[in-house]
Amino acid sequence: MAESSLKPMSSEVIEPPVTTGSAPRQDETGSGTESDDARGYSEEVEFTAADDPAVNPKFESPLLSVKNLGLWYGNNQALHDITLDVPEKKITAFIGPSGCGKSTLLRCFNRLNDLVDGVRIEGDILFEDRSIFDVRTDVNALRKRIGMVFQKSNPFPKSIYENIAYGPRIHGITSKRKLDDIVERSLRGAALWDEVKDRLNESALGMSGGQQQRLCIARAIAIEPEVILLDEPCSALDPIATSKIENLMMDLKSHYTLVIVTHNMQQASRISDFTAFLYLGRLIEYQETEKLFISPMKKQTEDYITGRFG
Amino acid sequence: MEKHTTHFAEQLEQLSEMIMRMGGMTEEAIGKSVRAMTNRDSTLAQEVIDGDLEIDRLELEIDDFIVELLVRQQPMARDLRFLATAMKIVPDLERIGDHAVNISERAIELNEEPALRTLVDIPVMATRAQEMVRGALDAFVQGDPETAWSVIHMDDEMDRRMDQFFRVLLSHMLEDPRTITRALRLTFVAKYFERIGDQATNICEQVVYMAEGKVIKHPRVQKESRDEE
Numbered sequence A: 001m002a003e004s005s006l007k008p009m010s011s012e013v014i015e016p017p018v019t020t021g022s023a024p025r026q027d028e029t030g031s032g033t034e035s036d037d038a039r040g041y042s043e044e045v046e047f048t049a050a051d052d053p054a055v056n057p058k059f060e061s062p063l064l065s066v067k068n069l070g071l072w073y074g075n076n077q078a079l080h081d082i083t084l085d086v087p088e089k090k091i092t093a094f095i096g097p098s099g100c101g102k103s104t105l106l107r108c109f110n111r112l113n114d115l116v117d118g119v120r121i122e123g124d125i126l127f128e129d130r131s132i133f134d135v136r137t138d139v140n141a142l143r144k145r146i147g148m149v150f151q152k153s154n155p156f157p158k159s160i161y162e163n164i165a166y167g168p169r170i171h172g173i174t175s176k177r178k179l180d181d182i183v184e185r186s187l188r189g190a191a192l193w194d195e196v197k198d199r200l201n202e203s204a205l206g207m208s209g210g211q212q213q214r215l216c217i218a219r220a221i222a223i224e225p226e227v228i229l230l231d232e233p234c235s236a237l238d239p240i241a242t243s244k245i246e247n248l249m250m251d252l253k254s255h256y257t258l259v260i261v262t263h264n265m266q267q268a269s270r271i272s273d274f275t276a277f278l279y280l281g282r283l284i285e286y287q288e289t290e291k292l293f294i295s296p297m298k299k300q301t302e303d304y305i306t307g308r309f310g
Numbered sequence B: 001m002e003k004h005t006t007h008f009a010e011q012l013e014q015l016s017e018m019i020m021r022m023g024g025m026t027e028e029a030i031g032k033s034v035r036a037m038t039n040r041d042s043t044l045a046q047e048v049i050d051g052d053l054e055i056d057r058l059e060l061e062i063d064d065f066i067v068e069l070l071v072r073q074q075p076m077a078r079d080l081r082f083l084a085t086a087m088k089i090v091p092d093l094e095r096i097g098d099h100a101v102n103i104s105e106r107a108i109e110l111n112e113e114p115a116l117r118t119l120v121d122i123p124v125m126a127t128r129a130q131e132m133v134r135g136a137l138d139a140f141v142q143g144d145p146e147t148a149w150s151v152i153h154m155d156d157e158m159d160r161r162m163d164q165f166f167r168v169l170l171s172h173m174l175e176d177p178r179t180i181t182r183a184l185r186l187t188f189v190a191k192y193f194e195r196i197g198d199q200a201t202n203i204c205e206q207v208v209y210m211a212e213g214k215v216i217k218h219p220r221v222q223k224e225s226r227d228e229e
Helices: A023-033 A102-108 A139-145 A160-170 A176-189 A193-199 A209-222 A239-252 A265-271 A289-294 A299-305 B007-038 B042-073 B077-111 B117-142 B145-175 B177-212 B219-228
Strands: A064-073 A076-086 A091-095 A119-127 A146-149 A227-231 A257-261 A274-279 A282-288
Touching: A064 A102, A076 A102, A076 A282, A091 A102, A091 A265, A102 A227, A102 A257, A102 A274, A139 A146, A146 A209, A160 A176, A160 A209, A176 A193, A176 A209, A209 A227, A209 A239, A239 A257, A239 A265, A265 A289, A274 A289, A274 A299, A282 A289, A282 A299, A289 A299, A289 B077, A299 B077, B007 B042, B007 B077, B007 B117, B042 B077, B077 B117, B077 B177, B117 B145, B117 B177, B145 B177
Parallel strands: A091 A257, A091 A274, A146 A227, A227 A257
Antiparallel strands: A064 A076, A064 A119, A274 A282
């Protein structure tokens, strides 16, 4: 898969080759190749929410705008005609059963799917009104502006300090004082500073799972992105660590736009402003979170969130 | 999409049954309280008063069950609306039971004095009240907003009947002051029926919310907030 071709990118939020956990990536792309029948969903979805404002709100100046996006892994179509706006400085959640395409969609935003062999994409994604697929787009610069945090925390096997300083350094910052500032600001931003300030030179691998995940968020913040993509960031964490990450996300949205993929509907309902429900690679319904979880418009949404199928 | 019946679905069914049972008990209490009055049967009235304990007990049991389901299932969408609705209508049912007790108490008092001829309207109001309670519960269990709306419309008739009945009683009191005590007791009884109608209406407003996710109560407040926007 993609890992072998993954060079250390300018953006440190991309998982480095050394510690790449293939699990999160294969989770979604793998399920794309799995037959839908095998999962028990044989019925076709009859509806795509593209043009109905009642189930797909439009925003005046969305930061990210997905336009009729289709994606194929070889002959397998993983995304069908997705149209969706991501509003700025909000938390947008993607939910849906495994294999629905939510992680695949998330990975499109910073072109991580480019790294997968045999991927074909149709349609477009606009980031501040410019196509991210444009030949002139510098993918490394794009990934600096749109960072990613993965399901499995993936700190570099280095010190806590070096984990944060790595990204800014390869972006050309060499001043020790500046780096110190960035490290402190990022760790504070990720609500981790007080816990680790006395052991910045210890290995990041000695931290707890929740701390490692917050370190990955701090690492993402260090290069000052505009968007942070989070792929199941809490699925391996206990409720206390989860709650810390969730509070952190709520704080972060005053400065950043967050898009989160989660299996945990309660989590989506707790923290997100908008929620999109995907099923079999299609967008079924996209709503204000409260509306989606209290009175969804689509029966398929209702059946999924009330646990009546699957 | 593949459907499956969950344990949760069975529990929701069980909750529906409990609420229906509670509703049935209140409906029966209304019927008995009126018969206690028309047949001058104070024993029956006492039966209603004693029976209210069962209704109260069931209310507590249902409350516990709802909180348990909220904690264990963390329901969403229609399940959430169903439980939120159940939580709000159960106190209404309990109050309806209390009104039947109040009617029975007035019946016992009235039965100790000579009968007044003006009782005629009471059985009609009682029948309407029972119909409204039954209709409200059917609407709830079937999640049927149309039935709910038809019950809500019945409430106007209830209010009219109560005003009319009050005027009749007033003329009695003016004509013959010896009827004042009894006429006042009957005024209360009419008011209890009118309140039962209101409570059935409350239930139905909740049912419309449950079925359609649309809030229809307090139209004036809602108009204000619309105007502000």
